[in-house]
Amino acid sequence: MAEALAVEPGRDVLGSVDAYWRAANYLSVGQIYLLDNPLLREPLRVEHIKPRLLGHWGTTPGLNFVYVHLNRIIRDRGLDLMYVTGPGHGGPGLLANTWLEGSYSEDYPEVARDERGMRVLFRQFSFPGGVPSHVAPEVPGSIHEGGELGYSLAHAYGAAFDNPDLVVACVVGDGEAETGPLATSWHANKFLDPVHDGAVLPILHLNGYKIANPTVLARIPHEELDALLRGYGYAPRYVTGDDPARMHRDMASTMDDVFTEIAAIQRAARSGGVGRPRWPMIVLRSPKGWTGPSDVDGVLVEGTWRAHQVPLSGVRDNPEHLALLERWLRSYRPEELFDDSGCPVPELLEQAPTGTRRMGANPHANGGLLLTPLALPDFRDYGVLVGQHGGSSSEPTRELGRFLCEVVRRNAVSRNFRIFGPDETASNRLDAVYDATAKQWQAQLLPVDEHLATEGRVVEVLSEHLCQGWLEGYLLTGRHGLFSCYEAFIHIVDSMFNQHAKWLETSKKLAWRRPIASLNYLLTSHVWRQDHNGFSHQDPGFIDHVMNKKAEVIRVYLPPDTNTLLSVADHCLRSRDYVNVVVAGKNATPDWLSMDEAALHAARGAGIWEWAGGETGDQQPDVVLGCAGDAPTMEVMAATALLREHLPSLRVRVVNVVDLMRLQPDTEHPHGMTDREFDALFTRDRPVIFAYHGYPWLIHRLTYRRTNHANLHVRGYKEEGTTTTPFDMLVLNDMDRYRLVIDVLDRVPGLGERTALLRQRMSDARIRHHRWTREHGEDLPEVRDWTWPY
Template sequence: MAVDYDSKEFLKSVDAHWRAANYLSVGQLFLMDNPLLKHDLKASEVKPKPIGHWGTISPQNFIYAHLNRVIKKYGLDMFYIEGSGHGGQVMVSNSYLDGSYSELYPEIQQDEKGMAKLFKRFSFPGGSASHAAPETPGSMHEGGELGYSLSHGTGAILDNPDVIAAVEIGDGEAETGPLAASWFSDKFINPIKDGAVLPILQINGFKISNPTIVSRMSDEELTKYFEGMGWHPYIISAYNGGEFDGYKDHMQVHEEMAKLMDTVIEEIKAIQKNARENNDETLPHWPMIIFRVPKGWTGPTTDLDGNPIENSFRAHQIPIPVAQDDMEHKDMLVDWLESYKPAELFDENGVPTELVTADNVTGDSRMAVNPITNGGGDKAKRLNLPDYRKYALEFDQPGSVEAEDMTEWAKYLNEIAELNPDNFRGFGPDETKSNRLFKFIDEQKRQWEGSVHTPNDENLAPSGRLIDSQLSEHQDEGWLEGYVLSGRHGFFATYESFGRVVDSMLTQHMKWLRKAKEQYWRKDYPSLNFVATSTVFQQDHNGYTHQDPGILTHLYEKNRPDLIHEYLPADTNSLLAVSQKAFTDRECINVLVTSKQERPQWFSIDEATKIANHGLSYIDWASTDQNAKPDVVFASTETEPTMESLAAIDILHKNFPEMKIRYINVIDVMKLMNTTDNPEAISDKEFEELFPTDVPVIFAWHGYKAMMQSIWFGRNRSNVHIHCYEEEGDITTPFDMRVVNELDRFHLAKDAVLSMPEYAEKSAGFVAEMDRLLAKHHQYIRDNGKDMPEVTEWKWTGLK
């Protein structure tokens, strides 16, 4: 018998599902036992310290129940993103009701004992989180740090044409910069090849202790705002009139929401049908829902002093004072729970009644087990990578060929996109051309659904493998996270200094990975690849504001080298070799710091592969120690530190041909950590072989000193001289950027001889010559506006 999903009888099941979810949500806040209130509530059955939030819960449970209805009615492939902060009970409660929670956690069954366990474990030591954390079925967005819900939802539906992301957005979250920027996401959703996002803005009026801005805007203002942003907004209200004029009957709101949900789903389907049947990629006006509803809806109405709780900021967290050692007002809790009529919702054994389960979705159509939210499920495809070696640069002598690493890398990226036409994307904040990924832009195009004006515009197309036309690092990182968390692959390339704009997002992603790995039922995820270029040591047009390599330090401080890798290749071949590793990595963040400037090319593809695979390597052609104990060890990472180290070695060899010099190139700095902190680091034995204890090390490092000092401290080594970015900069010449930070060849060479007593005593003339060249440089750039020929015309001529 066909089900009439529009009937009042079915809406009673939707209402029962909502009430059951609310009951479970309140129980998770307060109770440890007696989940069905079969006897008088005892102190031992209440949590010692209830932890969690209530304000957003009931409205979200309402939304979830209605999404279930349209999934059933229209056969949708839909998942849910919970944008409001602190709504952990929502997805737990609803997944428990549809049975998926018990499938993933078989110790928690749909009965009285299981319900008691469910209640106790919420926000409890050894239990579940107060957010939609990785242990929450159906979640791919925790929502602890607000602002990324719509970006994550959009990233997940790219190249998933049959999927709808129902993204609940809190009105507090809507005030954040990233969320405000993400309303532009519709401009990048192709109605033929991508799925759809349904934003549902929950306006419950209050944040922690303040009103929300959008709640004090009129319906007319909200409509004009979102229409101006390109959306088709629909407003539904649970209030009789204004937000302080009382509430509608719940069944009336159910009827209105059911009709509205049907309208927006049919509108999405109509947009996609027209686009796909008529090959019409015109930017549509996607629908969205604005839901005006009281904060703390269906909860306690007033506190002990008569102040409003429901429809007030006071509903935000734990709204009533009930705890194990504070049972005076337990009747408030009991009355609250019994207001949901639990006898209609659960039988005497705690099993949800048929009235409730009629609104349940089944199988993988349940939002709690939608494969999209679990790394794409079994349909997720591994990346098909070309042979990176065919893009290698060839040369007879190290340093004899110059090239732009990013320009060459773009050719490799282009073939990856060709081999993975629906599984690989690049993202950037209008910097991709500046970052010189020319081949990738020219061939793969920028996805852009707005109008195009040629020749004023360039490389814009309705469908493309690059999205870089919005100047928002938050959007790029959010889209990439959504894309990766749903099982696909990609990269985000940006100016190194402005990677700091999203470093907290990277931290949140790392936290997600860490917790997800602990869940047996979670699939693994592709790596998230963050490319930091336009680096600190050459900012021709930009200057001091664009000079900050601190993202390396920020992520290193997490002390999770299993989840965070930092790669600093010195040239094109090194970048190609380490890219193969980065793109095949799983469940980690890879930071690739690479130059876009024309630079000497040092390592053959075989050498580069060896360095990339091991993380670092002895370079014989740049060493004079002949595998004996050296007088000094030079080590470097990335482009400019490597070039200056090799130039310093060249200077030293010409002045002190008997000096035994060893050179080590480092791509993976984490390999230098001690093996306690990083089990994948090189062994103590190998470390001692490369860097003998009593031999000074001149380390030319791309980032800040404190990070590298920490690494060497972990090896119990103090005779390392770190040359790095010292927060000195300006608009100046490329070489001067190195000089002001003492990362240039003259400072390196001078420091090397002064670090060796046997040379320091006889090197006064050499030190004076280095100082003379530095003084000459200082004057030369002020007279000529460019670097002196001694620097620009230097070539590596070999040591043997």
């Protein structure tokens, strides 16, 4: 971190800072209200006002205030600094500031820094075909969607990991501070390494109100708030008031103090100092809607919840409101701030940093500019040897851990890869990575602790929200990562996934946004092997949630064995701008495919296992057994073996699906199959029994347009679960091998009457299983010890 002597800003400097703040506020109000007449060159009339008034004013002047003062710090100290904003819809402020500093016009030349460009800036805000009211991918310098609250501080810390020269200033809104994810995020300082990581400066913005209610942190006594923040491990500084002149002096002095302290902390740590530092933070207490109308129609507005959105909502119908809006806009003295062409006057231009030091042009906020490919080993070197199909077994995630260990080693110098998870790396059998790295931890260490160190490539905390937020911040600033989680509890971040997927969807449409590394989920300890933990741990529905997003960004993989998982993992770590969901078991699974076969199968995404069904020649199969997922594959293979044993003349085709998107039409997803491809695999008219890892209706949703959909019968998880044995979970949900055989007998024409005895035997096996588990507490030996016999 670059240093400079702390100086007391002079009156002229703060006067220029105030002018810049007034300009940002003027531009922010203009975006909410004005359709035309951006510089008020004529009296304001109704036709100059937007027909629909949208946006949020309340938090904006505070965000502008912080931005302006950070500009001064960047200029004075030559800092590399990012700005992350948490308070709701603060979009007008960030758009105003990036336009003022010129970074916005560089990305959008049609919005130049002149009167015409200002008109476009105003018109496009919350307007059809324009830009959102919150900070979004369209805003230069942003890595954070402001439309949903709770994630700003986690994103800020994720951005700071492995960026030792970066400071991330993060404004936390007092409404946002009431959310669970943000409340947990305060603890991220226990994971930030002052030697190898950058710094995060939290700025808690207390303006007192949410949409309609007061905020908790603004209404507790100062002593209680101070104790809370110190208890989190911070050293808070306070800037409080409503008088701009005094607030500018206080903020400038406080900023100098905290940045000097940050530099001192890093210098001490990097010189061999030990111990977790108490990082500084700022608490800014200012009125909501600061500098806006103090009252409207005799009702107090400034400093209340009424300033949250549009303080003057009747300007098109009420002449008094229109006049009040004009007085409000002119109170910023725009004639002093913009020249005749509409460009900011030189005094303002000089206040902004230059080049990539501008927060809107910081390359970390467009992480693809900094992204370098991972140095990856050949995944084939970590595969298991397969003498014959299904003749051996291995634990897929344990072998994946060996591969990830080497990924960590090869990228140790570049420091651009991390594994995040909620206390489950070892539980998910990825613990081979500890041969190459420790878990990062800055809090107290005890002799009994294992694999903890002040620096590590694994970051664990028992908050899925925090893991997700860290990873998003890490990816969005140009690095790579993996999130490993129990399948049932990844739902905790459903909404965070939504926001990231929407970010990717939008950023793909922006030419200036560079591709970033994909967000990779490894979901294990999955529904079919959570028999010991019971019903609460049994939920495969995250896949359904993910599938609602745009095809351009979503990929779902269900590798059936270890070698296929390794191939899929290699592909995901190389990919860009996707959300990759990989579901794989950690328990021993048959090794179905050699490494060469697995790599080909993963690349194909779906294919016939001709060695499994015993198809010969060019005859059509009598039945197709499809499967997606490791447990469904096991049951389909076991059902196929039973059919080959008892009905050797029956022509069975086994189709395994690794890439779930292959089931969709090619018109719906880039990985989708054409109708001819799909019909070639699943036939146009034969019964298809499909065993699927998750809820069965998803397969119907993906295939409902296919020619043979009427003959498709899907088995999957039916929300039947309890604490039981692995096979009993399958029986409870009618996806066991015996049930699949019965499905074949019931659906292949002509088999029903001829195979009544076999059907009875399959039903009896299910009954025997039930009795055995209730007596012995484990699965039938014929199930537990089954191996592929062919």
